[in-house]
Amino acid sequence: MLVQIDNLRIRFPTPHGLSDAVRNVSLTLGQEKLGIVGESGSGKSLTARSILKLLPGNAVITADKLIFDDIDVMSADEDAMRRIRGKRAGLILQDPKYSLNPVMTAGEQIAEAWRIHRGGSRRLAYRAAIDLLVQVQIRDPARVAAAYPHELSGGMGQRVMIAMMLAPDPELLIADEPTSALDATVQAEILRLIEDLVSRRGMGLILISHDLPLVSHFCDRVVVMYAGRVVEELRAADLLHANHPYTRGLLECLPALSHRQRRLAVMQRDPSWLEE
Amino acid sequence: MIEIAALSVRFGTIEAVRDVSFSVERGESFGLVGESGSGKSTVLRALAGLNRNWSGRMTVGNEVLAPQRSKDFFRRVQMVFQDPYGSLHPRQTVDRLLSEPLLVHGMDNIERRILRGLNEVALPAAMRFRYPHQLSGGQRQRVAIARALMAEPQVLLLDEPTSALDVSVQAEVLNLLMDLQQAHGLTYILVSHNLAVVAHLCGRIGVMQAGELVELLSADDLRAGRTRHPHTASLRELSIELEEPETSL
Amino acid sequence: MIVLSRDWLLSETPVSRAQAAWVRRYRGWLQFRTNGLAMVGLVTAAIMIFMSLAAPLLTLQDPSAQDLAGRLAPPSWQHWLGTDELGRDIYTRVLYGGRITLGMVVAVVLLVAPVGLAVGSIAGYLGGLADRALMRVTDVFLAFPRLVLALAFVAALKPGITSAIIAIALTSWPPYARLARAETLTIRGSDFIAAVRLTGASSFRVILRHIVPLCLSSVIVRVTLDMSGIILTAAGLGFLGMGAQPPMPEWGTMIAASRAFILEQWWVPTIPGVAIFVASLAFNLLGDGMRDVLDPKQR
Numbered sequence: 001m002l003v004q005i006d007n008l009r010i011r012f013p014t015p016h017g018l019s020d021a022v023r024n025v026s027l028t029l030g031q032e033k034l035g036i037v038g039e040s041g042s043g044k045s046l047t048a049r050s051i052l053k054l055l056p057g058n059a060v061i062t063a064d065k066l067i068f069d070d071i072d073v074m075s076a077d078e079d080a081m082r083r084i085r086g087k088r089a090g091l092i093l094q095d096p097k098y099s100l101n102p103v104m105t106a107g108e109q110i111a112e113a114w115r116i117h118r119g120g121s122r123r124l125a126y127r128a129a130i131d132l133l134v135q136v137q138i139r140d141p142a143r144v145a146a147a148y149p150h151e152l153s154g155g156m157g158q159r160v161m162i163a164m165m166l167a168p169d170p171e172l173l174i175a176d177e178p179t180s181a182l183d184a185t186v187q188a189e190i191l192r193l194i195e196d197l198v199s200r201r202g203m204g205l206i207l208i209s210h211d212l213p214l215v216s217h218f219c220d221r222v223v224v225m226y227a228g229r230v231v232e233e234l235r236a237a238d239l240l241h242a243n244h245p246y247t248r249g250l251l252e253c254l255p256a257l258s259h260r261q262r263r264l265a266v267m268q269r270d271p272s273w274l275e276e
Numbered sequence: 277m278i279e280i281a282a283l284s285v286r287f288g289t290i291e292a293v294r295d296v297s298f299s300v301e302r303g304e305s306f307g308l309v310g311e312s313g314s315g316k317s318t319v320l321r322a323l324a325g326l327n328r329n330w331s332g333r334m335t336v337g338n339e340v341l342a343p344q345r346s347k348d349f350f351r352r353v354q355m356v357f358q359d360p361y362g363s364l365h366p367r368q369t370v371d372r373l374l375s376e377p378l379l380v381h382g383m384d385n386i387e388r389r390i391l392r393g394l395n396e397v398a399l400p401a402a403m404r405f406r407y408p409h410q411l412s413g414g415q416r417q418r419v420a421i422a423r424a425l426m427a428e429p430q431v432l433l434l435d436e437p438t439s440a441l442d443v444s445v446q447a448e449v450l451n452l453l454m455d456l457q458q459a460h461g462l463t464y465i466l467v468s469h470n471l472a473v474v475a476h477l478c479g480r481i482g483v484m485q486a487g488e489l490v491e492l493l494s495a496d497d498l499r500a501g502r503t504r505h506p507h508t509a510s511l512r513e514l515s516i517e518l519e520e521p522e523t524s525l
Numbered sequence: 526m527i528v529l530s531r532d533w534l535l536s537e538t539p540v541s542r543a544q545a546a547w548v549r550r551y552r553g554w555l556q557f558r559t560n561g562l563a564m565v566g567l568v569t570a571a572i573m574i575f576m577s578l579a580a581p582l583l584t585l586q587d588p589s590a591q592d593l594a595g596r597l598a599p600p601s602w603q604h605w606l607g608t609d610e611l612g613r614d615i616y617t618r619v620l621y622g623g624r625i626t627l628g629m630v631v632a633v634v635l636l637v638a639p640v641g642l643a644v645g646s647i648a649g650y651l652g653g654l655a656d657r658a659l660m661r662v663t664d665v666f667l668a669f670p671r672l673v674l675a676l677a678f679v680a681a682l683k684p685g686i687t688s689a690i691i692a693i694a695l696t697s698w699p700p701y702a703r704l705a706r707a708e709t710l711t712i713r714g715s716d717f718i719a720a721v722r723l724t725g726a727s728s729f730r731v732i733l734r735h736i737v738p739l740c741l742s743s744v745i746v747r748v749t750l751d752m753s754g755i756i757l758t759a760a761g762l763g764f765l766g767m768g769a770q771p772p773m774p775e776w777g778t779m780i781a782a783s784r785a786f787i788l789e790q791w792w793v794p795t796i797p798g799v800a801i802f803v804a805s806l807a808f809n810l811l812g813d814g815m816r817d818v819l820d821p822k823q824r
């Protein structure tokens with residue numbers, strides 16, 4: 001078991017007291033691909049980041065169990081967490097424009113990620129960086145390595161991010177909306193790339209997205225979150241047979257290219273969903 | 277109603293839009309699709325009057341458009357922007373935001389119009405004095421639509437109006453746009469990268485690639501796969517592939 | 526009806542624009558209150574302003590009343606902070622001097638902030654020739670070191686408070702123009718400004734009612750932080766004999782007149798110096814606190 005979360009609760013202070021952002025969330029992850037799906041405010045990003053303890057400073061976290069591999073994250077101190085972050089678990093964010101250092105070339109950044117966790121000389125690290133760029137299917141790795149982030153397209157920037165995250169050879173990859181800022185054509189390529197790399201290296205993957213059909217294509221299991229709670233957990237293959245009205249609502253309110261609709265089905269939010 | 281002929285838009289040395297021509301009938305919904313960088317938003321913004329570096333000929337109603345638009349133009353043509361977080365002034369309440377077009381155009385009955393506007397986009401009157409940061413994305417977009425309708429326009433230019441919204445909210449906003457079009461007889465030009473959304477709302481669609489209009493077809497043709505240009509076909513394939521949840525292992 | 530109760534101020538659904546504005550201000554205040562140093566700055570500045578304004582009530586002595594027999598006396602029950610080289614009560618002079626110094630600061634700010642804001646926002650919004658022309662003018666004024674230009678100006682006119690105010694104002698406005706212009710350039714391209722332009726509003730309206738309100742936060746912060754600099758410049762001018770002239774109890778002039786006594790009757794030049802220091806520090810802390818609350822990140 002790579003990740004075990006049991007009864008996770010994340011709260012934030014407001015002028016009216018502590019407010020729940022995530023409540024009673026439990027999930028497990030082995031060497032598989034798990035998708036966490038939810039709309040904005042569902043708490044999916046917070047849940048995934050709690051594994052790496054990358055939450056805002058004022059967040060109050062409680063959990064019965066929050067374990068990454070053999071490490072108890074709840075009681076781990078910053079030093080222990082630093083040994084996990086990057087080295088054993090990587091995080092890919094949505095927009096490479098904001099997550100890549102604009103004043104370093106792509107190659108330098110990947111090489112730095114390599115050296116921090118694996119040591120070695122600069123030259124060795126740079127060569128490893130080029131090799132990683134090949135692995136993320138960049139056709140001209142030398143040119144891309146010498147380029148600055150603003151000179152790269154969104155898709156290439158994301159590949160650079162993936163290469164950076166894979167440099168230390170982690171066991172877990174958390175991808176938080178990795179393709180939401182990309183065009184449809186590039187989206188599919190990047191996700192296939194992630195899927196491929198994760199399978200080949202025997203990693204676990206947590207893919208966070210608002211796009212339910214997309215997640216079902218690239219994950220083994222799907223967890224659906226609403227307003228900070230898990231409302232349903234199912235295998236990706238069983239998605240069309242989803243039970244919970246929220247999941248069904250998400251599926252039904254999408255416009256489909258394949259058939260014409262008069263009006264789109266609108267989600268009827270049932271307050272009882274908040275009590276589970 | 278709207279005629280665009282040989283429109284070209286330049287940004288410095290780059291030609292973002294090249295020789296684009298299409299027309300839109302009164303009361304019709306016309307869609308413009310393409311990937312990012314295809315120039316679809318640029319066409320819309322040039323039509324709206326936000327960009328002066330264009331050449332070609334644009335006509336709305338019977339008025340040939342000049343680089344400097346008249347105030348009357350802004351009463352007939354309005355725009356809804358993509359980013360609900362950026363299209364509302366952060367320091368103005370909803371009330372102030374909605375009254376601005378009324379004040380500029382010197383319209384009367386401000387109070388009544390504001391209340392009617394909020395009602396039309398299904399926003400409760402309690403929202404009236406909130407600031408944008410206190411509203412959700414969907415609510416902000418509704419305010420943006422209400423604001424666009426304040427001037428009682430005939431044409432609404434929609435620049436990816438639901439791209440930044442959750443899918444459930446998107447469905448509500450798309451339904452709202454359909455209802456408003458029927459109620460007011462509006463003409464829409466909708467720009468989006470999402471083919472399903474465009475095909476749902478629009479009757480005719482223009483496909484753009486790298487600044488050029490590569491195909492004009494009906495939504496039904498797009499659905500059925502009766503496409504002529506390879507780019508249209510590949511966009512369509514991707515959309516269908518990614519929209520249905522995978523059910524086989 | 527405005528009822529400033531806590532519930533009304535924390536309301537999630539205001540029922541009028543006034544209430545919405547008050548709710549926003551109150552939240553800003555709550556946030557400001559959590560910053561200890563900023564509160565120290567605020568309280569100190571408030572106390573200083575109050576004491577200066579209430580000077581006639583806090584001291585019964587005349588700031589110009591000389592007592593040559595009792596000159597350079599150390600602090601005593603009669604003269605709480607001692608007397609200066611002409612036997613005038615230092616405590617009284619510091620209080621009245623506060624009026625002059627703080628008055629000068631307010632006068633400068635009232636001149637400088639609107640001008641800088643106007644020049645910067647117009648230049649930033651209109652761009653092109655207007656921008657270049659206005660910015661070149663700004664550059665000209667920016668090229669002069671503040672004190673040197675102030676000195677030259679004052680020397681050309683008659684030395685005195687009015688000249689000092691004008692001189693300081695002339696050298697202080699360019700940074701505000703730059704600041705306003707930078708903010709305007711950022712805001713100008715945003716969708717909400719595009720939306721306002723699409724109502725057919727005139728440039729003047731767009732700048733005044735939509736862009737300037739967003740520049741105000743940075744300008745307010747800058748003003749507060751600048752106040753200490755203005756106090757120091759005013760004191761500097763006074764020290765050099767170019768600002769307030771004796772017998773006015775301006776703090777810098779007081780230091781200048783008594784600097785010969787710094788070794789033996791150290792309190793005479795030091796106390797006005799402390800007053801300058803405290804005032805500068807208070808405004809600095811206040812400005813820092815305001816920046817944390819008004820920072821664009823928060824928007």
